[in-house]
Amino acid sequence: MNILAIETSCDETGVALLKIGGRGAAPGTKNGTIKIPKVEVLENFVASQIKLHREFGGVVPNLAKREHLRNLPILYARLERRLRAKGKRLSFDMITVTVGPGLEPALWTGITFAKELAKKTGKPLVGANHLEGHLYSFLLPAGRDPKKAAPIKFPAIALIVSGGHTMLLKMDSLTARRTLGETRDDAAGEAFDKVARLLDLPYPGGPEIERIAHEGDPHAIEFPRPMLHEKNYEFSFSGLKTAVLYYMRDHAPVAVAATPSRADVAASFQEAVLDVLTRKTMRAVREYGAHSVILCGGVAANKALRLRLGRETRKAGCSFLVPLFKYNLDNAAMIGLAGYVTHLRGKKYPLRADGSLGV
Ligand code: KG4
Ligand code: ZN
Numbered sequence: 001m002n003i004l005a006i007e008t009s010c011d012e013t014g015v016a017l018l019k020i021g022g023r024g025a026a027p028g029t030k031n032g033t034i035k036i037p038k039v040e041v042l043e044n045f046v047a048s049q050i051k052l053h054r055e056f057g058g059v060v061p062n063l064a065k066r067e068h069l070r071n072l073p074i075l076y077a078r079l080e081r082r083l084r085a086k087g088k089r090l091s092f093d094m095i096t097v098t099v100g101p102g103l104e105p106a107l108w109t110g111i112t113f114a115k116e117l118a119k120k121t122g123k124p125l126v127g128a129n130h131l132e133g134h135l136y137s138f139l140l141p142a143g144r145d146p147k148k149a150a151p152i153k154f155p156a157i158a159l160i161v162s163g164g165h166t167m168l169l170k171m172d173s174l175t176a177r178r179t180l181g182e183t184r185d186d187a188a189g190e191a192f193d194k195v196a197r198l199l200d201l202p203y204p205g206g207p208e209i210e211r212i213a214h215e216g217d218p219h220a221i222e223f224p225r226p227m228l229h230e231k232n233y234e235f236s237f238s239g240l241k242t243a244v245l246y247y248m249r250d251h252a253p254v255a256v257a258a259t260p261s262r263a264d265v266a267a268s269f270q271e272a273v274l275d276v277l278t279r280k281t282m283r284a285v286r287e288y289g290a291h292s293v294i295l296c297g298g299v300a301a302n303k304a305l306r307l308r309l310g311r312e313t314r315k316a317g318c319s320f321l322v323p324l325f326k327y328n329l330d331n332a333a334m335i336g337l338a339g340y341v342t343h344l345r346g347k348k349y350p351l352r353a354d355g356s357l358g359v
Helices: 050-054 061-085 104-121 130-139 188-198 205-213 238-250 262-288 303-315 332-345
Strands: 002-007 012-021 038-048 094-100 125-129 156-161 166-171 177-182 292-296 319-321
Touching: 002 104, 002 332, 012 061, 012 332, 038 061, 038 332, 050 061, 061 104, 094 104, 094 130, 094 332, 104 125, 125 130, 125 332, 130 156, 130 292, 130 332, 156 262, 166 262, 188 205, 188 238, 188 262, 205 262, 205 303, 238 262, 262 303, 292 303, 303 319
Parallel strands: 002 094, 094 125, 156 292, 292 319
Antiparallel strands: 002 012, 012 038, 156 166, 166 177
């Protein structure tokens, strides 16, 4: 089955064409669960608006909407052109589009585009959940070999860390899952973005903090580890951001060359976030006897987090599933997978923007 996927939930416009086949493609279920699909990403285009929003220090919903409107037909035409150059014609059996969560004006642009395309081509349209996209992104093929999709053993613990979400899930199958806990205030990515602003670093803050943290000492400042010792799986990052704010105020000016330096603040902040994320995830692994750990969402692009959680996971005898770097950030390939699983389950998300859609 070929799937055309569209993503416009935030500040990346994504259009992808996936081929999903093999054993997992049959809509049959095994023990009531959906088999792991075999996926090939035929094309995956992302138009990032980061530079545009950078000027404003964050994503401006109406600007995002305007850019998606402009980018969608361009990416679709590029897809047709790319296939034509390979002597192929664009053909698909299903269209899928993100319906939430995300910025509603941005989501609507993708939904409207997809609806028009469905009308024009007569193909079915399936709404997809952005968080399920992140959750399934580890199934996207690693490297160039489509056979190299990661194996997963259940139960699995999934940590979704993005700009809008921080949550821990327990998965008994690809579709049977339960939320163990989520953030009570800021998401991990949001904390990175806000702390970056305090440090005069541009948006998005995650990669910037990671970059300068390399030169800093992660133990220079003992920032708090919010909710680390509470016996639940919830998170809270706004207090940590405030702790950085007070530190900056009390130690002004925290300059590039001072001691502790700006890099020390970045490294110590990153260490506090990684500490909480890793230790809470590993506690869930022990409590639920998990065999796999999934790490996904934009913050999963953080190499220090991938290294640390990967190390702890393997030490516990679990497989560590993390998507290729390019599939951590928002993209349409992961939405193609989420739409496919939604279709197999026979689940129907209403085809309208739902900014706070849960997983
Ligand atoms: O998943 P994503 O692309 O969009 C949402 O669905 O929110 O995640 C974007 C978030 C931003 O907050 C960004 O700062 C963060 O992911 N991020 C990172 C890194 N790269 C992106 N955070 C920490 N380290 C990184 N290397
Ligand atoms: Zn996302």
